[in-house]
Every structure is written in C-alpha cells, then in structure tokens.
Amino acid sequence: MNTSGLLETCRVLLLPGWLGSGEGHWQTRWAALHGFTRVEQDDWTWPRRGDWMARLDDVLLSDVRPAVLVAHSLGCQLVAAWAAHSRHTGRVQGALLVAPPDTERDDMPPQLHNWRPMRRGRLPFVATAVVSSDDPYCDPARAAGLCVDWGATRVDAGPRGHLNAESGLQDWPEGLALVASLVNAPSVQP
Incomplete structure (x- = not known):
C-alpha cells in the first residue's frame, strides 16, 4: 500500500504499549517503512499515565496537521485516558486501537497498577x-x-494472541488499510 498520501493529509502517530515495540513489531516496521512517527516515552518500564498523556499532547501540538493515533496494548489505554482529559482532542482524525489490555485484572504487573481505573468514556x-x-x-x-x-x-482478528511480533503480523497490511480508512473517515462530533 502506498502511504505517501496518508502523510500529506495527516500524521500517523504510533503509540507503543508497555516496554515499547521491539524490532519485529508491526509498529516498528511501519515507522521504518512508512515514516510514521513513534511517540517515545521517557520510561517504558514503569509507565506513568500522566507522563504518557503529557508526552502525547507535546507531540500532537508539534505539528498543525491532524493526526491518526495508532495504539498497541497500553497505548490504547493511553488514548482513552488522554481523550478524557486533553483539550486537544480536536486535532485527532481517528484512532486505531490494537489489543487493548485489561489493566484492572488481578494478574497485571505492579508497573501497570497506576493505569487503574481504566478510562471508559466515549472517544470524541x-x-x-x-x-x-x-x-x-x-x-x-x-x-x-x-x-x-x-x-x-470492533474488528475481530481471530486467535492471534496479543497482536504483536509473536503474532506473525509482519508488515500487517490489513492494519495499514484500517489506518487509511481512518484518514478518510468523517469527523465525529463530541
């Protein structure tokens, strides 16, 4: 898929989850192949929700073009929390949320406990x-x-695990097609 048209109208911001996205992860591959912007966090090991939200605001405000947010795992929880508090949600054209985790589960690592409660409000x-x-x-x-x-x-991917490098998605063209559909989607009024 040719992504040059995507970047003319919107920025694609990649939001990795806890511990970041490794070399074989589709987000890392997309950054290298398509020039999408990976939002880097200061601490991937002990993620603080407020810090991650502030970083997303900073990156979003660094360019006037609207953005499509492409989140994996904890990045999905970041989008929900950020949207509940930011005054800049109007800069977002849409969001692709891949493999949202349940951070309220009893077996979640202690590093993720500050992501409770999950924000569950309707996205704008x-x-x-x-x-x-x-x-x-x-x-x-x-x-x-x-x-x-x-x-x-909701798009059901079938039995694909956590939709990460271990899931064998490679360059994940199906996901890229979903991003393209969000670039062209009509805006939602809050």
Missing part, C-alpha cells in the same frame, strides 16, 4: 479497535465491552 473521534479472541491480556468479552464504551468499531 472515530475509532476502530482490533481484538484477538485469545489475547492473554484481555478477555474477549471485556475487550468487546471496552469497544462499546469507547464507541469504537
């Missing part, structure tokens, strides 16, 4: 969520509930 922009039927970090029913609460269209 178009959103598509891609969920797996066997994601080890979120039960499918819980993921479906998050999609409803966020007002996100």
Whole structure:
C-alpha cells in the first residue's frame, strides 16, 4: 500500500504499549517503512499515565496537521485516558486501537497498577479497535465491552494472541488499510 498520501493529509502517530515495540513489531516496521512517527516515552518500564498523556499532547501540538493515533496494548489505554482529559482532542482524525489490555485484572504487573481505573468514556473521534479472541491480556468479552464504551468499531482478528511480533503480523497490511480508512473517515462530533 502506498502511504505517501496518508502523510500529506495527516500524521500517523504510533503509540507503543508497555516496554515499547521491539524490532519485529508491526509498529516498528511501519515507522521504518512508512515514516510514521513513534511517540517515545521517557520510561517504558514503569509507565506513568500522566507522563504518557503529557508526552502525547507535546507531540500532537508539534505539528498543525491532524493526526491518526495508532495504539498497541497500553497505548490504547493511553488514548482513552488522554481523550478524557486533553483539550486537544480536536486535532485527532481517528484512532486505531490494537489489543487493548485489561489493566484492572488481578494478574497485571505492579508497573501497570497506576493505569487503574481504566478510562471508559466515549472517544470524541472515530475509532476502530482490533481484538484477538485469545489475547492473554484481555478477555474477549471485556475487550468487546471496552469497544462499546469507547464507541469504537470492533474488528475481530481471530486467535492471534496479543497482536504483536509473536503474532506473525509482519508488515500487517490489513492494519495499514484500517489506518487509511481512518484518514478518510468523517469527523465525529463530541
């Protein structure tokens, strides 16, 4: 897929999850292949929700073009929390939320406890969520509930794990097509 047209009208901001996205991850591949902007956080090991939200605001305000947010895992929770508090949500054209985790589960690592409670308000922009039927970090029913609460269209990826490098997505052209559809989506009024 030719992505040069995507970058003329919008910026694509990649929002990795806890511990970042490694070399084989589709987000890392997209940054290298398509020139999308990876939002780097100061601390990938002990992520602080407020710090991550402030960093997203900084990156979003660094360019006048609207943005499409492409979040994986904890990055999805970042989008929900940021949208609940930021005054700059109008700069977002849409969001692709991939493998949102349930940070309220009892077995979540202590590094993620400050991401509780999860923000579940309706997002003020178009959103598509891609969920797996066997994601080890979120039960499918819980993921479906998050999609409803966020007002996100749910795409079932089938049994693909956490939709990361281990899922074998490679350059993930299906995900890229979802990004393109968000670039061209009509705006949502809050």
